[in-house]
Amino acid sequence: MRILSIDFYIPYLLKDENYPIGGWAIELTTWLRALDNAGHEAAVLTWKGALTHVGSNPPITLIETYDPKRGVRIARWFYSFIPKLLAAARAYRPDIIIQGARGLGTAVMAFIADQLGVPFVYRVVSDADVDERYKIGLRQYEQLSYSWARHRAAGFLCQNQYQRDQLAALFPGKPIHVLHNPIAISENATAPLPRAERRYVAWLGVFRYPKNLPLLFRIAQELPDVEFRVAGMLAEAADQPTIDAVNGLSRLQNVKMVGYVRRVDIQSFLSEATMLLCTSRYEGFSNAFLEALAVGTPVVTSRPVDPDLIVLRHALGASAADELALCRSVRAIWDTDANDYNALAQRCQTYVKANHSPTVKASELIVALTPLVAKSNAARLRDHDLPPA
Incomplete structure (x- = not known):
């Protein structure tokens, strides 16, 4: 199968640069590598x-298209960007197109798929993609574009059951699959560090509204004897409450702002933490959760952000019902007996190995896509056999 996607952040990710990378780029890179290893052809359109x-x-296979820095704003989409994306996609001859991260790009890729006569599949990357929160951060024309593209989609790939349920209500009859994110971890991965060698609470992400930095600030204030290390950088056009929270965190004695952590250093940063704290207002299936669990670091998060309640059901940390419970959970895991903690750490790593193998997830992805490609091919054959009007 020939699978085509699009992403303009992956080049920065592959260079491991000091650049704010979203979760979709990380997830897509893992999918592309796994598909290639499984004998499929997969490529990504980029700049x-x-x-x-x-x-x-x-x-991974990168296909260059247009220069996003050139041309007249808005007009360039029509005289440059879309024509070059369409030409590159046509030359690649994909069997199916997958796109993630809502916005104008969703409509562009749905349009290109329609022009090529291949299925368009949307990969949901946040719970906000499937309810009224999709409007957050999008201009009106982007909201309309995204809404149009969802109706044009041949199917959806979801990260959790909430996303599936929401889309099933909106688009009854459309194929909708739940595929949890993959993560590559060696079978002989280094054993988790013991509690005695873990010194801080880790927080990791881009500083923007969904990540809820004000909540992190309040928790750090409530636990002055607990060390927090905050990794990340401000997003472009970050909202003022986020900026204020970052400034407040920078002034706390028990908080160390470590800046952007390169991909090569993520494992070390998380493996030396007692836990990964997630304060997000919403996620989908956070890659950071898997990266933490892979090195035996428990996750502390709120219940709505716990994807399919994996943290709660598999006892991988704490899944808190509200803000107060979240703060208490940080304290409880920080104070956990060393032997109990070490058992928890081992359970976290074992869970990831058993449930998030890229090889297994790529196989699940192909199973989900195959009927869509077969249906599209059958339709094209029928159209080809029709007598001329």
């Missing part, structure tokens, strides 16, 4: 100059 930027032999 002009990306191949030179990344260097020789990138681990």
Whole structure:
């Protein structure tokens, strides 16, 4: 199967640069590598100059399209961006197109799929994609574009059951699959560090509204004897409450702002933490959860952000019902007996190995996509056999 997607952040991810990378780019990179290893052809459309930027032999297939820095704003979409994306996609001859991260790009890729006569599938990357929160951060024309594209989609790939239930109500009859995120972890991965070698609470993410930095600030204030290390950087056009919370965190004695942590250093940052604290207002299936669990670091999060309640059901940390419970959960795990903690850490790593293998997840993805491609091919054959009007 030939699978095509689009992302303009992956080149920065592959170079491991000091650049705010969203979760979709990380997830998509893992999918693309797994698909390639499984014998499928997968590529991603990206910006002009990306191949030179990344260097020789990138681990995934990058297809250059347009230069996003050139042209007249808005008009360039019509005289440059869309034509070049369409030409590149047509040359690749995909069997199916997958896109994630809501916005104008969703409509563009749905349009291109329609022009090529192949299925368009939307990968849900946040709970906000499937309810009224999809409007957050989008201009009106982007909201309309995204809404139109969802109606054009041949199917959806969800990260959790909440997303599936919401979409099933909106689009009855459309194929909708739940595929939890994959993460690569060696079978002989290093054993989790013991509690005695873990010194802080880790927080990881881009500083923006959904990540709820004000809540992190309040929790850090409530626990002055607990060390917090906050990794990340401000998003473009960050909201004022987020900026204020970051400034407040910077002034707390028990908080260390460590800045952007490169991908090569993520494992070390998380493995030396007692827990990963998530304060997000909403997620979908956070890659950071899997990265923490892979090194035996428990996750402390709120119940609505616990995807399919995996943290709660598999006892992988704490899944708190409200803000007060979240703060108490941080304290409880911080104070956990060393032997109990070490057993918890081992359980976290074992869970990831058993449930999030890229090989298994890629197989599940192909099973979900195959009927859509078969249906599309059958329709094209029928159209081809029709007598001329």
